[in-house]
Amino acid sequence: MKTFEEKWTAWLDGELSGSELAAFEASLPDRVAAEAEKQAAQKLRLLLKRELSISKLANEEFFSHQLRERIGHEGNSNTGRESRSSGWWTVPRLLWSGAFAMAVFLVCTVWVMQDNDFADQSPLTTKVLNAKLDPTAGTDATVTVFEDTEDNVTVLWTEGLKSLPSEYAAK
């Protein structure tokens, strides 16, 4: 919503039109005084334009010559090219690149150090270090150990143990 100042300025500059113009002019308490002020503003504009537009640059070619010398002296053609060639690498982009690199670093660190993956991928199987059977349980009892790769099961296979009656299956 425009303030009164904005509407007044637009009205002075002839930027208001249509309903906005009608509404503004209707809102003016003293239309005559406002029109007088508008006239005064236009006179001021003419005065300023007449007096201040006279300022012209004398020795224009010398101005350009001096500027060329300054640019050449400061090596701005090279500086300009350098800043343009590295222009893609603005400070925000450098910061984002650094942040991205740090994020990659952290992800790699976590991934490398992660234990679960290694444990899960470990081919380690259960190892039977030793086994002994009670001689009374079977005189010719033997023990064999092997690994079943199907389900990655280590089996301690006994042979020759005494058979037991079916009551021993009770829970």
Add this chain to the structure above:
Amino acid sequence: MNTEATAAQPDVPELDLVKRCQKGDSEAFDELVTRYRTRVFGMIYNMVHNEQDAWDLAQDSFLKAWKSIGRFRGQSSFYTWMYRIVMNVTIDWVRKKQIKGSGAEFDDTIQLREIDPASKTVPKPDFAPSEKMEHQEVRAQIDKAISQLSPEHRAVILMKEIEDMQYNEIAEALGCSIGTVMSRLFYARKKLQNLLKDVYENI
């Protein structure tokens, strides 16, 4: 860098010149300087009321534009972009001068009388002596009135009344909103009307 004057290229579109500048073509920048040096100088002179200072500030503005031409994206006209640099340079200079000095405005009328014929001068229209005096007095009054405005208010009044820039162009050059531009214009016009009533009523 070639310091010789280069042939004018008035028919080359501005955007083409800017693109060439961005590739390091100093002759293209020379053409842009040729096109805008008078307006830039005039604008700055009306802000600072000192020829030498206006000359130096105009040079600084163009130099800064050359250094940052790579950042021009073409979203506005080159002159609006250039104006932003000019305003930044000039307003900063005016503020610093006000901080350093007593706050009293520079009396341009004295300098006009003591101009060295061999130095850079502002050519005056061919007034009759009496007209000349009257013109100088009017100019002095106007300068005095404008100097009572803040740098920002000076800028908007000069860009609007002298350069005939649109509100959005002024806003872009000053880095503020259109509402702020219109509000500053309101105030600056009111103040100048108050200060120069005797002058413009006698036109």
Add this chain to the structure above:
Amino acid sequence: MFRRLVLLTTCFALVISAGSTNAGLLYDLLHPLRSHRKSASRHASSEHPGEIVWSGLVMADNAEKPAAIPQELAPIETTLKELFGYNQFEIIGQSRTALHKGDENWDAASKHFKLFVDAQGPAEGGYAVNLKLVQHDDAQAPPDQVVLETDTKLSKRSPLVIKGPQVGGGQLLLVLVVR
């Protein structure tokens, strides 16, 4: 100056990330066991609270209409059926023990059997355990008989199945699984 500093920091970060990735991968390629031991020990010492050892006394036999395999044995169903030739497996005694320090003791018992498990700490991706199968018979003296004793390194990824004595028409199996 500031821009150069930022650029240097960016390059340093990139080099570090690339270096650590390559170092980690190379290390694992050259030292798989060492890395596994390390990861296992780290795993064991750090994950006791989450690990459960399931110990079961299982009676395997053949039935005309076999019951569904118990859930605890489902992961090794194929091995059990193919190795032992039975189609039905019944859990007659079991124990679920959560490991905290890795040195807990527990047992799984049925009427006539007891499987004693004595965990002796973490070892190479699992736990060192001493197992004793004790047979209990009131009529016999001494009443308890250690049928089988074994020391194993029980792996997290590798269940242990021990073939016990023949019982009636079936077979006693001892199963230990780290979950």
